[in-house]
Amino acid sequence: MSGREDQQASSLSLSEIDSTRTLDEKQRDGKSGEISYQLKFHKSQGPTIEEGKVTEIGSLEDSPPVDLQAINTNFYTYYGIFRMKDRSTTLVVQDKSGNTYKALSLGKDTIKIPYPVSIKIQSQ
Numbered sequence: 001m002s003g004r005e006d007q008q009a010s011s012l013s014l015s016e017i018d019s020t021r022t023l024d025e026k027q028r029d030g031k032s033g034e035i036s037y038q039l040k041f042h043k044s045q046g047p048t049i050e051e052g053k054v055t056e057i058g059s060l061e062d063s064p065p066v067d068l069q070a071i072n073t074n075f076y077t078y079y080g081i082f083r084m085k086d087r088s089t090t091l092v093v094q095d096k097s098g099n100t101y102k103a104l105s106l107g108k109d110t111i112k113i114p115y116p117v118s119i120k121i122q123s124q
Helices: 003-009 014-020 023-027
Strands: 036-043 046-059 076-084 089-095 100-102 116-121
Touching: 014 046, 014 076, 014 089, 036 076, 046 089
Parallel strands: none
Antiparallel strands: 036 046, 036 116, 046 076, 076 089, 089 100, 100 116
């Protein structure tokens, strides 16, 4: 198994996270969920780990956020917005294989996908 496959092997996909959310959580989009997740950002200069909670997850085909209108929905299928412990928000996208990536909106028509992200439930 390559390092890249290993990074994603134990990672949750956005569709897996969405399938385990309760109806109450799904109706509270825009507010942080109850479950804390550990997001590991696999940057070229080395990985960093941050903690966050889901505020919104959805299909890019149905209703992507304005920031993701220009993304290729033939390749990317889901998006997730996480509220991080430092109160910032992080945008993550999922490809058709279930791999997750950091997404940066650089204006209405430009989206950058700089590096993979692995997600797991934060142990208490």
